[in-house]
Amino acid sequence: MPLSKQRFARPPTPPDTDTTLRRSERFYKRKDIPLDLSDAFDWLRDDSSAVKIGDKCYTFENHPGLVYLPNYLNEHDQKRMIKLSLRDIPAPPNRNSLDAHYKIPTEGLWHHYAANTKTDVAVPRAATEPPREMPSYYAPSGERPLINNQPSTFEALKQIAREHNPEIPPSPTVKPLNGERAMYKLRWTNIGHYYHWGLKQYDFSVRDPQTAGPIAIPQPVAQVCKGAVEAIPWQRTCVAEAAEEWKKGYKPDAGIINYYNLNDTLMAHVDRSEVTSSLPLVSISLGHSAVFLIGDDERESISPPTPIVLRSGDVVVMSGPTRRSYHGVPRILERSLPPHLQNEQEDDEWEPFARYLSTARINVNVRQTGLSDQQIAELVSV
Numbered sequence: 001m002p003l004s005k006q007r008f009a010r011p012p013t014p015p016d017t018d019t020t021l022r023r024s025e026r027f028y029k030r031k032d033i034p035l036d037l038s039d040a041f042d043w044l045r046d047d048s049s050a051v052k053i054g055d056k057c058y059t060f061e062n063h064p065g066l067v068y069l070p071n072y073l074n075e076h077d078q079k080r081m082i083k084l085s086l087r088d089i090p091a092p093p094n095r096n097s098l099d100a101h102y103k104i105p106t107e108g109l110w111h112h113y114a115a116n117t118k119t120d121v122a123v124p125r126a127a128t129e130p131p132r133e134m135p136s137y138y139a140p141s142g143e144r145p146l147i148n149n150q151p152s153t154f155e156a157l158k159q160i161a162r163e164h165n166p167e168i169p170p171s172p173t174v175k176p177l178n179g180e181r182a183m184y185k186l187r188w189t190n191i192g193h194y195y196h197w198g199l200k201q202y203d204f205s206v207r208d209p210q211t212a213g214p215i216a217i218p219q220p221v222a223q224v225c226k227g228a229v230e231a232i233p234w235q236r237t238c239v240a241e242a243a244e245e246w247k248k249g250y251k252p253d254a255g256i257i258n259y260y261n262l263n264d265t266l267m268a269h270v271d272r273s274e275v276t277s278s279l280p281l282v283s284i285s286l287g288h289s290a291v292f293l294i295g296d297d298e299r300e301s302i303s304p305p306t307p308i309v310l311r312s313g314d315v316v317v318m319s320g321p322t323r324r325s326y327h328g329v330p331r332i333l334e335r336s337l338p339p340h341l342q343n344e345q346e347d348d349e350w351e352p353f354a355r356y357l358s359t360a361r362i363n364v365n366v367r368q369t370g371l372s373d374q375q376i377a378e379l380v381s382v
């Protein structure tokens, strides 16, 4: 999950203590010099830093379990996934980054964005709701404490499901937003099992009010992820043995949709909230291209990380040892929106999506918590 997003590039003054990962991040973030992508893997240039294991399928020697499927989604499927990510998914029961601070209209934000309405639709909660208790994971000063960022365990999740876990209190300083401003302020939407952003853990006591069961991954998203995992010639990877099990039991049940503006970056991090340390994480890129940077499982590692140019429709699968690797997005590539996502005559609905995408990238990032159906049933019923 994202650790932090920075809206503006940092000044290019790398201290001597920078790790190779941090140095590389800084390199791709620099906006004072022309962007140099010559060291990044770009399948269209077909350079040799990757191992081709199938038609449009690559692995990387330094990253066992990392598989890259360029252009996996065709134009039609990219548009379908974009519509879902912007219009349909950021609504209850899925939580989004604005929910904690704003009351969002029941019809969602997209319709207001699409219709270009100028009235405020996202209303600050602090102004309209009674004050909430301060959660214990907040320091008394209101500052964020350090969260124990160890991989999750079934016992830890049971404890969380048993307790009352108050949400982050709404900010008293946020201002009302119209549809356009709200959509561009939206940073993420969670899908599948409820993710508690204060605790940085899944909270299985939160259920879908419609089904009274756990919140499910939207079917079309789950299908794309399953298709990608099945399409990989795992026997040609160095995680072939483990993959036999993953293929049988692959069942995505949690995730996040990340929304990036052109100046946004995602700092290197490891996704540790899932109990599993190796099951595939499927990451789908949509809209503007980006540089994806992946190192190994040590932040201080001296091995150089691998930069990969990701375009709309590309899928990255992180599995096996790579599931615990530091990774991030140091750069969104300006002027890289493909023509099929710009305004088109054939699709009457597309205009607001093209408008949004003209300054945006979307990443659909889908995980498997690694719990059995029985464990999940136990957590949901505690």
Ligand SMILES: O=C(O)CCC(=O)C(=O)O
Residues within 6 Å of the ligand: 001, 002, 256, 258, 266, 271, 283, 285, 292, 327, 328, 329, 363, 365
């Ligand atoms: O945007 C991306 O390509 C990666 C997102 C990511 O690393 C995450 O959500 O953990």
